[in-house]
Structures are given as C-alpha cells and as structure tokens.
Amino acid sequence: MATGLAACGADGTNNGNSGESSGSSTTGGGGAGVELTYMFRGGEDERKAYDQAIAAFEEQTGAKVKVIVTDADQYRTKLQAAITGGQVPDVFYLEQGSVMAFAKTGVVKDITGDIEAAGLDVSKVWKYGVDSYRFDGTRVGQGAIYGLPKDVGPFSFGYNKTMFEELGIPLPDKDKPYTWAEFRDVAKQLTSPEDERWGTGLNVAWNLQAWVWSNGGDWADEERRTVTIDTPEFAEALQDFADIQIIDGSTPSIEQAQTMDTYQRWMRGQIGFFPVGPWDVSTYQGLDFEWDLIPYPVGKTGETATWLGSLGISVSNSTEHAELATQLAMYLSADEECQRSLYQAGIQIPNLVDMAKGEYLEAEGAPANKEEFIQIAEDYGRALPAAATWTPEWYDDFWVGIQPVLDGEVTAADYVAQLQPQMQAKLDAANMDAGI
Template identity: 55%
Template sequence: MFKRSFRSLMVLLFASILVLSACSGGSQSGSSDKGEKELTFMFRAGTDEAKAYKSVIKQFEEDNPGVKVNVVITSADQYATKLKAAITGKRVPDVFYIAPGEVRSYVHSNILLDLTKYIEKNDKIKLDNIWEYGVDSYRFDGKIQGKGDIYAMPKDVGPFALGYNKTMFEEAGIPLPDKDKPYTWDEFINVCKALTKDTDGDGKIDQYGTGFNINWVLQAFVWSNGADFLDKTQTKVTVNTPEFAEALQWFADQQNVYKITPSIEDSQTLDTYQRWMKGQLAFFPVAPWDLATFDKELDFDYDVIPFPAGKTGKPATWVGTLGIGVSKTTKYPELATELVYYLTASEDGQQKLVDARIQIPNLKDMAQEWAADTSTRPANKEEYLQIVEDYGRPLPANYTYNGEWYDYFFANVQPVLDGKKTADEYVKEVQPKMQELLDKAIELENQAQ
C-alpha cells in the first residue's frame, strides 16, 4: 500500500512540476549570433531514422532561409527521461516526439501548443489524405481523447502484423499461409507443431513455431476472442472475463502444453528476436520500423499475414503511433508548425522516410502506391494498410491518463506463463488491483484539470 501511495504521490508531484514549468515559460527557440531564427527538435531514433530525419530537416532549412534547426537525438530508452528533464528545467524543445498516452497530461499541464488554427491556415496540410487514426490519436477536447483540437501531428502509424518465415515453409513442404484468411487457433498450433524441430539431430529443439513477447501480442488474441482490457467508457477494467482468460491461457499453453516456443531457459541463451533473425522461428511479429534492419540482416524470405483469430473468427492487432508536437512556449509557433508539416505531411519528407524503410507513408495516396510495390519485402504490404484502415486498434493505455493500471497486468503475469497459476485465477486476482490503479489515474486527471 505504501508503494502504491508513494507512486501516486510522485505522479501528482510530477504533474505539478509540469504545470509550474509550463506556466513559467521557457523553450529552446531563439536567435543565433548570425541573426538566424533557431528551433530545437528533440526526438529518439536509430541510425537509419536519424539519417532520414536529418535529410528532411536540411530541406526545411533550405526552403526557409535564415532558419536553423538544432537537432537533439536520444536513444529510445532515454527519450522520456530526457524530455521530462528538459521540461522541468524550463528548456522545452520547440518541436518534439510525444506518445498518445502523454497527450492528456501534457495538455492539462500547458506543455503542448494547440496546433488546430495553424494547421487550418496551412493549405499544404491535407488532413483528409492523412490516416484518421494518426490524427485522431492527438485530438483532445479536454475530456475525451480522439475528439476536439489537434495537439500533435502523427509522425507515423505503426501497424503490428504477423511475419512468417516463407523459406522455412517452402523447405518443409507446408502450404503458405493465406494472406486473406487468418489461421484459427487450432490451425496455428498445428502448423507450429509441424515446424518445431531438432534440425541438427543433437536431441535438442533448435527450430520453433514461434516465440511471442506477451506485452506486444496478447492484445491481438484477447481482442480476436471477443474480450478487452477496458469497457467502452475507459473507466472499468474488464480482464476478468472468460474470453480474456481463454486468450491468456492459450498464450501460456504455447510454451507449457504445445512446446512450440522456446522455454525460459532456452531464451536465456538466445532470445526469440535473435532466433527469428537467425531463421529459427516460423512466426514473429513484423512492424514497419523493422523493415530496414530486416532488409540488411535476414538471409531468408518472409512475408506478413494477420494474427490467428479466436472465437470471433476475425483478426485483431494494434496500431502504434508517435506524434510530433510543438511547445506552447515556442517563440515561433508558425515556423515550428511548418517544421511539423515537413516531418509528417510533406510529400518530399514522407518519401525520404519511406525510402529509409522505417515507416509506412502517412499520406494515404502515397501509402497505396507503396503497398502495391511487391518487389520489396514484405510482398503483402497491403496487410499494413488493412490494419490501419480496418481492424487495428490503439493500445489499451493510449487514452487513459497514465498506464500504471495496464503495466501492472504484465508486471505480474509471469506465474501464468510458468504454468504455476491458471489464467482464470490470475485475471480474477489482478482485476481489482488494476481497477484501483485506473481509479487513481482518473482522480489524478480530475485534479490536473
């Protein structure tokens, strides 16, 4: 109880710091010794993404003489900490990445500039040609996220598809998956069993059907089985249903019953991502941000399909996104919004990012052309568009004030994965604790308002 109370106090304290920092002003825009207008853009990126963004920024500077963009790049695991430090230190970047789950607190804390009027004045920004899911993720009317004013533009949308090792299927003489019809759970297990093998005859399994990370794939199985983490009001945790427990148990049984995924001991010597890269897994999730790395390092052919479907018979998965927002204290709101346009909605900028193989195009018409090109892997890129347009969903904590309630589920699920506790026992046990954390998040938001 003390730990939970202390954590809630710290969350409230941080929210207060954000409010005080925002009210006291401060950003990193200004003028250089040469009389240039300066903007600071802070983001996280790997090598390929950083190179692509620098190219877009260079074009922005060339098209806007007298403007200098100072780039601050961090690793993914350091970004949130460094951004919060910049905010509390009254050095808010003019332009920066923001996740959907941060929109509510950053709006309440006066960190984010409302971009709506700047977007409406910029006739180059065609919202009807940008994925609705991406734009709506950064809308907020003060109460409901997904509606109202726009506080960021989508850097990207990230549909999470299921990849499969096409070469492994062909060598085993197993029919390739149907890209238009998802496996049932039983069909998926049977295929995985057929592809789980001791390939070198040493008595140890070295090729598996799959090796999923529960944090990133359980949602697909839960949703396709007719269950969810929250009700429609986003105020009640709903993990304690038979359909949810069935999906969680099926996931755990992949290791404990069907033996189609590496054990914990096996994963300690070689994790499942490394096994996929070495061609030792039949199935593994593949997102657009993986494509550049897979182009360079995979020596087998692969493609993407829907995740296997539960009792609804329909596939499900999530769509990620990051946004690019503007500080409310920037000295140059029009210029900062123009930079956001270059990074999120300009044809030239999008083409540079797509050519770098780090995302699908934000622009719908460009995305259709991208998906139609079957000469680059994966051939079934159309699956990504179907996820964004049709059956993909936001992650459960995207639209709540914080994600502590959601994180609690995954932080304590290991006994189910180890076979020491049934899924039914776990969901009944964990739901009240998750609800308590969600109630506290709602209370914190009310206090922030």
C-alpha cells in the same frame, strides 16, 4: 522489445510515384537566422532518414534545426527532465499515452489554427493518426489538435517463408487467418529444438492483444472506466497464449531465451512466426531468408485483431517560434517528398493515405504483402489500451506478475480475477486525476 518503436530518398528515386498524393509542400521561407530544437527517438536507420529530412527543411526555410536524439528507452526520461528544467524542445515526439496530460498541463500547443492557416488538409493523413493527438478537455480522439502523427505503426504478423518451404509445410493464406488451433498445430510442426528451430517466440506484452481482442475480450470498457480482464473471453485468450509454451513447447524455453532472445533467433532464421512493424523493414531487408506478412490467428470472434501504434510530433507551448515550429511538424508529418523518403528508408508506411494505398503498395521489396500493413491502418488496427488514459500505470500492472501464468504455475483465470481490483483502483485514480 527488440522490434522497437521508428529530402528525397537515399537513392534519389521516387519509387514509382503515380502522382496520387497531391502533396504540396508544407514549408515556406522566413526562417533565416532562427534555430529550432527538435527532439526525437529512433534507431540508426531512422536517424539517417531524418537527417535527410531535416536538411531539406533547413534548405527550404532558411532555419537551422538542432536535433536531440535518444534511444527509445531513454526518451521519456530525458523529455521529462527537459520539461522539469524549463528547456522544452520547440518540437518533439509525443507518445499517445501522454496527450491528455501534456495538453491539460500546457506542455504542448494547440496547433489547430496554425494548421488551418497553413492550408494543410489533414483529411489526406490517416484519420487514426490525426485523431490520436486530438483532445477536447475530456476525451482523446476529438477536439483540438495537439500534434500531428510522426507515423502510424501497424503491428503485423510475419512468417519465415523459407522455413515453410524447406519443411514442405503449406504456406499461410494471406487473406484467411489461421484459427488458434490451426496456428498451434503449424507451430508445433515447425518446432525442432535439436535443430534450433521453433514455431514462434512472441513477447506477451506486445502480442497478447491480438489474442484477447480476437476472442472478444479487452482490458477495459470503451469509456476506459471499468477494467474487464476478469471475463471468460480474456482468460481463455491468455491461457491459449500461455499454452503455446506450456503444452506445445513451440517457443524457446526460458533457459534458451536467456542464451539468445527470440528476436535474435528470428533474425538468424530459427523462428517460424514473429511480429513485424514497418519500423523493422529496413533491418529485415538484410535477412538471409524470405519472409512476409499474414493476419494474426483468430479466436472465437473469427476476426483477426492487432494494435496500431503511433508517435506524434508536437510543438512546445513555450516556443518562441510557434509558426516555424508548426511548419516543421507539418513537414515531417505530411510533406509528400518527406513521406516518400521515409517509406523508402524502410522505417514506416506513408502518413499520406493516397501515397500509402498507391505507390507504396507498388514499390519493390519486402514485404510482398504490404497490403496487410494498410488493412491494419485503415480497417482493424486498435490503439493500445492505455493510449487514451491519464497514465498507463493501471495497464502496466497487468504485465508485472504475468510470468507465473506463462510458466504454468498460475492459471489465467486465477490471475485475472486476482489482479482486476488492483488495476481498477489505479484506473479510477487516473480518471480522478484527469478530472473525468
């Protein structure tokens, strides 16, 4: 997936800080002569932003931080190798889907007491972000804190404003989402393969959630005990998503996508609608067309939906410098100046709620409708289905054989009916392994 997962600012400005965030420093001295290891994943822009943040932390504490950085697709493998080899970094990124397993097996430290002792008020951070790394021994979302959010990642929907204007098509309403029928109609109007122009090009693994949830379906029940893909609401959503290509032809064909993937086509101005996360903003600032955010199209519930991701910053249970390591996690997650530098770098929205709803919204630069990111973070974004289960294997199975549905060779209803028992067996096994 090209839109992957994401100290004063580079220009030294605070971009209109109104002082709302009341962010006191989360660091102190006492780190002289200590070296921490910090492992994270990220692209070039994120690495540059974190180089500045780490340098500021070192200056404030006197500590040295050895940074281990990987690409997103290598991170999980390299972290697991470090754990297996007994070389766990002092501080590292924790994926939402690993919270339960890492907490139960003692890989990550319960930092609740350290946070309280440091005086960090976690209520100033997005509740979703903090709760994503809570675990009470049975459920994720409550109990002790095993990490702090590196970010919250609202997965929003973007459109090529320039393309609309050039074709004379009315711009989408930022407050009133399209229905599925309206969206498909506009996507067809945008599509002209001979002109290398298509309405959309959505990756099913990262966009189907919006269709399913908005239609009243889900992958599993709230307790994550029963797989629920074999419902009419789910099948209807999957079929509508597939029909954007099968019937409408509003996305590049398989052959066209092999020549150039849809992310590249979006970047070249050939795609009308495409997903956008805060981690994309730094890259998208250089596009030669104007773009903005709108809500995802809506199904039968009439309510827009999408997912809200996160990465956590956790402290190793085996670190010899627990207090300083926790300081680093708190600094990267909740220090006001650090958060300002990260949002100004265009790689995330601020973790501090007041900053996100204040100076961030007033900041210049795309997207103009930054409010959509905030609404997802505050109101309607949901965790991905496997974010709070022992393993994601049950959920991953859904995508393995999805292509025949997208090609029109298998109906959505037949696919979900056939797959549900297999996914249920894997979810049952995951719950058994977790002891719940």
